[in-house]
Amino acid sequence: MELDWEKGFTLDFDKLTGLSQGADSKKRTLSQMRGMFADAGAQERMIAAGDPLVYEFYELGAPGDPGDLAPGASITYPGKVGDEYFMTKGHFHTVIGTAEVYYTLSGEGYLLCENPEGDWAAFGLSPGKMVYVPKRYAHRSVNTGSAPLVTFFAFRADAGHDYGTIERKGFRKLIVERGGKPEIIDNPKW
Ligand code: MN
Numbered sequence: 520m521e522l523d524w525e526k527g528f529t530l531d532f533d534k535l536t537g538l539s540q541g542a543d544s545k546k547r548t549l550s551q552m553r554g555m556f557a558d559a560g561a562q563e564r565m566i567a568a569g570d571p572l573v574y575e576f577y578e579l580g581a582p583g584d585p586g587d588l589a590p591g592a593s594i595t596y597p598g599k600v601g602d603e604y605f606m607t608k609g610h611f612h613t614v615i616g617t618a619e620v621y622y623t624l625s626g627e628g629y630l631l632c633e634n635p636e637g638d639w640a641a642f643g644l645s646p647g648k649m650v651y652v653p654k655r656y657a658h659r660s661v662n663t664g665s666a667p668l669v670t671f672f673a674f675r676a677d678a679g680h681d682y683g684t685i686e687r688k689g690f691r692k693l694i695v696e697r698g699g700k701p702e703i704i705d706n707p708k709w
Contacts, residue, residue, distance in 0.1 A: 532624065532671065536592045544575040549600070549623050552608060553612035554633050554686070555709065557693055558601030562630030565600060572596055574607050574660070576638050595628065595662040602695040606627070609659025609690060613679030619652040619672055621660075629701070632656040633691055641694065641703055644668060657685055661694045663701040 522528055550566045552573060553559075565571060576593040584585075598605040609631070612619075621630055623644040633639035634655045642650040644660070652658050662668040676686060693706050 522579060524587070530579075532592070535579070535590070535671070537592070544577050544594075546575045547573050548610065549573055555606075555608060555689065556600040556603050557695075558603065561601040571598060573598070573605050576607075581676040583677045585677055588673050589676040589678075589705050590671070590673040592669065592671050593660060594667050595626075595660045596667055597626075597662050597665050599696060602697070604661050604694050604696065604701065606661040606694070607659050608682055609657055609685045611655075611657045611681040611684055612630075612674065613681050614675070614677065615681075616654045617678035618673050619658065619674035620700075621650045621652065621658075622671045623648050623650075624669045624671060626662060626666050627664035628660060628662045628668045629694055631659045631661055631690055631692060631694060637691065639691055641692065644670065657690070659685070659690060663694065663696075682693050 548570045549562060550570045556562045574593060574595040576591060578591040581587050581589040596605055597605055623646055625646050628644045629641045630644055630650050631641050632652055660668060660670060688709055689706050691706055691709050692703050694701055694703055
């Protein structure tokens with residue numbers, strides 16, 4: 520398939536995610552997320568028991584010139600570490616003044632967002648819903664359902680990713696299961 524970034528192209532979602540052509544995704548297993556879940560003991564037991572795939576994402580290799588857009592897709596799998604739902608690592612963009620849109624195709628969850636000044640929001644993700652992530656907000660997908668959470672996203676292609684800030688500090692909030700329902704709590708490590 521030719522991706523003509525100069526002339527434009529269309530792409531079925533199953534081709535974007537490689538579901539029909541076996542395209543490579545970037546995969547993140549639980550062992551690649553050490554330190555990111557509150558219950559480190561539960562995380563180590565799950566790693567020893569098989570190191571489950573937590574999420575994967577697909578990018579198309581958009582050119583990173585000013586004015587380009589980078590579309591992609593992510594799949595966050597259902598599961599929990601202790602009572603904390605499976606989630607993506609989350610990131611700021613290197614160009615922090617970058618907005619992004621997420622559109623949910625299937626599954627249920629939240630897009631957890633926060634800015635360096637401490638403002639935060641948890642936007643519900645459900646099929647057919649779009650979230651606009653404002654500039655300066657880190658974002659993380661959290662799957663609170665029992666099926667894969669599948670989202671489409673697009674952001675400015677020259678924005679880059681800053682994973683390190685979240686790897687060091689985490690998010691201010693965690694999303695955990697309490698009484699069978701998602702609840703947003705303060706991150707005890709903050
Ligand atoms: Mn992003």
